[in-house]
Amino acid sequence: MMEWPEESRQVMDTVTNTMASVWRFLATNPSARQFFLERMDDQEALMPAVEELLRITSVANNPRRIAKDCEFRGVKFRKNDRLLLVATLANRDPKVFPNPQEIDLDREVNNHVTFGVGPHRCIGSILAKREIMVSLQEWMKRIPDFWLADPQPPSTLYGGTVMGFKSLVVEWSKD
Numbered sequence: 001m002m003e004w005p006e007e008s009r010q011v012m013d014t015v016t017n018t019m020a021s022v023w024r025f026l027a028t029n030p031s032a033r034q035f036f037l038e039r040m041d042d043q044e045a046l047m048p049a050v051e052e053l054l055r056i057t058s059v060a061n062n063p064r065r066i067a068k069d070c071e072f073r074g075v076k077f078r079k080n081d082r083l084l085l086v087a088t089l090a091n092r093d094p095k096v097f098p099n100p101q102e103i104d105l106d107r108e109v110n111n112h113v114t115f116g117v118g119p120h121r122c123i124g125s126i127l128a129k130r131e132i133m134v135s136l137q138e139w140m141k142r143i144p145d146f147w148l149a150d151p152q153p154p155s156t157l158y159g160g161t162v163m164g165f166k167s168l169v170v171e172w173s174k175d
């Protein structure tokens with residue numbers, strides 16, 4: 001059972017939450033597990049797949065404060081209004097991503113905003129992708145076949161600036 005303390009969820013939780021989503025996806029998709037197994041040592045093939053999983057499981061939302069009264073596309077904002085820019089919506093924009101709801105591990109162009117945009121874009125994005133890829137490689141080598149335990153603990157999802165699971169229980173055969 002993967003479970004982590006409350007304080008770590010609030011601080012460096014972006015990578016762990018992304019990994020929980022990715023592991024959940026893999027636990028329920030044998031063909032995706034096979035995809036990773038077949039490309040385990042091919043980083044050029046693995047990275048687009050990791051990018052696609054980052055697009056679909058963008059755990060971080062960007063809070064902003066309005067600097068001055070303004071109007072954007074018919075919506076009026078007042079100075080000091082607060083906004084939460086939900087990355088997962090932008091990452092499913094059909095004007096940018098063909099078949100946005102489909103998880104395409106070979107997706108070639110992937111301009112997702114999971115790491116934000118502009119001057120505050122995530123400085124740790126390269127490290128985060130590397131961590132996820134290495135974790136996948138090491139896990140899949142040892143545990144190529146796994147699935148979600150049934151039942152899962154109740155109320156494991158939480159939201160806000162960073163979204164994720166409080167826990168995710170997976171199982172595998174000891175053989």
Ligand code: HEM
Binds near residue numbers: 063115127
């Ligand atoms: C999957 C993992 C990660 C995701 C989804 C993520 C997401 C983000 C997002 C969306 C922002 C922009 C916030 C904003 O504009 O308000 C951001 C900023 C930032 N991230 Fe990450 N992040 C991840 C991993 C990491 C890691 C591993 C580190 C450091 C080791 C890191 C360090 C930072 C820092 C320092 C900023 C602030 C940059 C600035 O304000 O100039 N992040 N991250």
